[in-house]
Amino acid sequence: MSEPNENPPASSSPASSSPASAARKPGLHEDWTAAYLGLLILVVSLSLALVSRPEGTKWNMPAAEAKSVEWKSPVKGWLGKPGTWTDNPVDSLRKTSEQGDVTWQWKPLVGAFGSLLVIGALAYAFRADSVPKFLIAFPALFLLATLSYVMAGQSVVKNYNLEYALWALLVGLVIANTVGTPKWLDGAVSGELYIKLGLVLLGAEVLFGRLLALGLPGVCVAWVVTPIVLISTYVFGQKVLKIPSRSLNMVISADMSVCGVSAAIATAAACKAKKEELSLAVGLSLSFTVMMMVVMPRVVQAMGLDPMVGGAWIGGTIDSTGAVTAAGEALGPQGSETAVTVKMIQNILIGVTAFCVAVYWTRFVESGDSATSAVGVSEIWRRFPKFVLGFLAASAVCSAIFAASAFGEVWIGASTDAVTKSLRGWLFCLAFVCIGLDTNFRQLLPYLKSGKPMVLYVCGQSLNILLTLGMSYLMFGVLKDYFALNEYIVAR
């Protein structure tokens, strides 16, 4: 893999270590640990939801009946993150009722801490790493992640889409680049493991049944334009900008064209990008997202676009899901619904992107540019990031249950809502704290000095904006009546 500079810093390690280097360690490989443990968590989560299913629910119940079912997992409310605050950070840990009664929200944090402690200890045991060292270090790491969530919960920060990943990274960077990361904390600093485990859990939310939520028009905007932009941006970065690091090129292309931070995390793990490359891509994505969230609705209105065309345009171009929702709101109910649905369809592309990038990397990039001879299947298998299989398995199982019946749809919702969604968020937050704790500012300088990542993002996003506008205009404007989209959106 190419380096960003001739003499990379000694600690510059891939965000995902190669199986070959890790094979020497005793215990289970990190990729398999993440896959097995992630699937185990998923099975437990689905089982907990299933045993608490409401009376009278059955597999073949009608969809209309299933929609009205109040199905809550028994652990609902036991996993969560700090809330929103404006003036006093302590407000993020308590709730005030309309009558003025204050209740402390310890339960979700205690539950998250306990679950992650057990999950982490199991992962360390699977990998034959020191569990006692993990148990000593983890509480401090969890506190840093909680601080990051509290920082992200400030109302201005939250409502302008400055996601927790940025603050988790900042918290880690500040410690590492001032007093240095204490040695005892190393026992739980394992960013790659948390990312991979979080991604396997994210697989449970990648439901292919959602793909046809807007029919062919939605698929064309989210699944035709997006790969074109991703590949074009990657090729542009390699051939025109000549970005030395292919993985950085790929991570920026994916986070800009697919769905921001979550796509950056998945792609970085699939192409074994360095941790500072992921940090840079996340920083770029969030900076541009804030600007686009504010500017794009105004541009749509100034251009006098149909709300559905504007919504599809916003959904297909703004990186972050939350920012799409906020921007779409300015376009009214139709525009908002279209924007969020297009983004949701694009979210589902994350699994396919991660898989294709992993295959491309193992087959072509890791073989070297000059390798024209066929790489054997066993070699591809050896290099392939195995946690992607866990991610795909989680997605396949949950998609099958989701598509099979209305009961399955509500069941998956109850499981995701109570367990996997929160755990996945905490794991990503812990991962970004670890990345910060393991990064020297100097490692980021070569990337910032060249300015190429920024140029790549701007050029790729410009192409994305133009192509998505064209496709949105065609599908949601010219062919709107043909697809009867107006009636469909209004009917909701």
Added chain:
Amino acid sequence: MNTLLLASSSRSAFGRWASLFGCVALMAIVWLVALPRIARMPAVADHIQQMEQERIEVDAMFYTELEWDPPTGAAWR
């Protein structure tokens, strides 16, 4: 990690702790003073109020984090 330790050991312990204190103080000023004031600026306050009224999770990373009932696409099947 070794690079980090080498980099930080080249400064005195006082300098390192002073840097940490400086960063923490700066972050405290931003989060406890500047951001609450920004939150009260009319345009920002309007935006926050609208997002909260509509229950929009602006910081959502994935669609499952939204308080939203996604369409099933049944009309297309």
